[in-house]
Amino acid sequence: xxxxxxxxxxxxxxxxxxxxxxxxxxxxxxxxxxxxxxxxxxxxxxxxxxxxxxxxxxxxxxxxxxxxxxxxxxxxxxxxxxxxxxxxxxxxxxxxxxxxxxxxxxxxxxxxxxx
Numbered sequence: 564x565x566x567x568x569x570x571x572x573x574x575x576x577x578x579x580x581x582x583x584x585x586x587x588x589x590x591x592x593x594x595x596x597x598x599x600x601x602x603x604x605x606x607x608x609x610x611x612x613x614x615x616x617x618x619x620x621x622x623x624x625x626x627x628x629x630x631x632x633x634x635x636x637x638x639x640x641x642x643x644x645x646x647x648x649x650x651x652x653x654x655x656x657x658x659x660x661x662x663x664x665x666x667x668x669x670x671x672x673x674x675x676x677x678x
Contacts, residue, residue, distance in 0.1 A: 564594050567601035568646055570633040571609045578622040587626070590647055598634055605631045 568590060575585035591608065595601035609628035618624045637646065653659040 564596055565601075566637040567593050567595060567598065567605075568633075568635045568637055569593055569601060569605035569631055570647075571605060571612075572629040572632050573609070573612070574627045574629055576625040576627060577618070582622075586629075588632075592637070598636060601636075602631055602634050605634065 569592075571589045571591060573587040573589070575587055577585070591605065593601050593604045593608070595604050606628075609631065613626055613628050615623065615625045635646075640646070651659065
C-alpha cells in the first residue's frame with residue numbers, strides 16, 4: 564500500500580451566502596494501492612466531512628465538499644523534504660507578511676519550548 568498526499572477543497576457557506584465566500588483547503592495523507600483509489604478515498608473523506616450547523620452567532624453554516632484538486636504519491640519521506648508548495652498572490656505585501664509572522668508567533672506561543 565502507498566501513501567498519497569491529497570488536497571480537498573470545501574466551500575463554507577454562512578447564512579445562505581450573505582457573507583464573504585470562504586473556501587477551506589485541506590491537505591491530507593491517505594493510504595491506497597493506486598492513485599485512482601487514493602483519489603476515490605479522498606472524495607469519500609470529503610463527502611463524509613460535509614455538515615450543516617448553527618455557529619456561535621446563530622448563523623447557519625454549511626460545509627460543502629467541492630472536490631479533490633491534487634493527488635501526489637509520497638515516496639520515502641526524508642527529513643526536511645518538501646511535500647507541498649503553493650504560491651499566493653496578494654496586493655497587500657506587508658499585510659500578508661505580517662499575517663504569516665503572526666501565525667508563526669501563535670505556534671510559538673502554544674509551546675513555550677521554542678525559545
